[in-house]
Amino acid sequence: MIVIFIVLLTIGGFGCGTFFYFDSMEKNKLLEEEVSLLNRTLIHTKELLFRLQTNNVDLTDMLEGERNTNQDLSKNLQVEQEKNTMFQSQIQNISGVVGTLQKLSQTDEELLKKYSKVYFLSENYIPSKLSRIDGQYLLNSSAELYFHGDVLPFLSVMISEAKSSNVDLKIVSAYRSFDDQISVKTGYKTLYGSGANQFSADQGYSEHQLGTTIDFTNPTLKKLVTDFENKPEYKWLTENAYRYGFVLSYPKGNSYYQYEPWHWRFVGISLAKKLRDEKKNFYDLTQREIDAYLISVFDR
Numbered sequence: 517m518i519v520i521f522i523v524l525l526t527i528g529g530f531g532c533g534t535f536f537y538f539d540s541m542e543k544n545k546l547l548e549e550e551v552s553l554l555n556r557t558l559i560h561t562k563e564l565l566f567r568l569q570t571n572n573v574d575l576t577d578m579l580e581g582e583r584n585t586n587q588d589l590s591k592n593l594q595v596e597q598e599k600n601t602m603f604q605s606q607i608q609n610i611s612g613v614v615g616t617l618q619k620l621s622q623t624d625e626e627l628l629k630k631y632s633k634v635y636f637l638s639e640n641y642i643p644s645k646l647s648r649i650d651g652q653y654l655l656n657s658s659a660e661l662y663f664h665g666d667v668l669p670f671l672s673v674m675i676s677e678a679k680s681s682n683v684d685l686k687i688v689s690a691y692r693s694f695d696d697q698i699s700v701k702t703g704y705k706t707l708y709g710s711g712a713n714q715f716s717a718d719q720g721y722s723e724h725q726l727g728t729t730i731d732f733t734n735p736t737l738k739k740l741v742t743d744f745e746n747k748p749e750y751k752w753l754t755e756n757a758y759r760y761g762f763v764l765s766y767p768k769g770n771s772y773y774q775y776e777p778w779h780w781r782f783v784g785i786s787l788a789k790k791l792r793d794e795k796k797n798f799y800d801l802t803q804r805e806i807d808a809y810l811i812s813v814f815d816r
């Protein structure tokens with residue numbers, strides 16, 4: 517019995533062992549297949565990763581390329597913008613020059629010419645605009661006196677503001693035509709002979725023909741005399757006339773005419789200020805220096 521039992525046990529154990537042996541062999545095989553599959557998957561994943569990395573490099577290159585293109589475009593844009601700005605300023609400069617030339621072409625260049633013995637006006641010269649001066653500003657309020665239309669406002673304001681400081685400027689003469697000047701000169705010559713040349717310009721050489729020059733007196737003197745220099749009206753003019761663009765043409769010691777404290781010429785505010793600042797007279801400047809102020813002659 518015992519032997520039989522042992523034999524059976526041996527056979528059973530062998531059978532079981534054989535079974536477990538084959539069973540684990542099967543499992544090993546399955547595991548190996550699984551490992552092999554995992555290996556293949558890994559290889560595949562690696563390949564995929566590699567491809568992705570390659571793509572990434574390509575994309576980075578492309579991005580870099582785009583960035584460079586973008587930078588180039590930005591530079592081009594900047595260059596174009598700079599060109600535009602340059603053109604714009606050129607256009608502005610050109611239109612500024614055109615504006616200046618237009619303004620100059622519309623401004624009578626005779627207005628700031630030095631007369632007396634250097635330049636003279638044609639007998640046909642008449643100011644572009646002549647306006648009648650209001651009687652309240654005249655010594656003889658019923659006289660018919662004319663002045664350059666663009667300068668009359670400067671004159672009227674000057675006289676009104678002087679009046680508000682109790683300074684009573686009265687106009688004796690203003691615009692004189694070529695023919696008027698002939699009569700004036702003839703009259704003086706009859707009275708003073710050739711001495712008249714010292715204080716009365718020949719026709720065509722007179723600043724009065726410009727329509728921008730005025731002779732003042734006051735209500736007590738009632739005439740054009742050197743004594744005007746001692747009157748408050750003359751003092752006021754020497755201190756204030758430049759503010760309205762008027763200057764004394766023939767001051768004491770000038771080499772053109774005798775001293776005429778009553779004779780004031782409009783040269784524009786900016787030139788009048790320059791002359792005052794530099795303590796110079798109109799006729800001391802060269803015509804070239806004076807011409808630079810023509811453009812601003814009516815500026816306020």
Ligand SMILES: [Zn+2]
Pocket residue numbers: 724729730731778779780
């Ligand atoms: Zn005069």
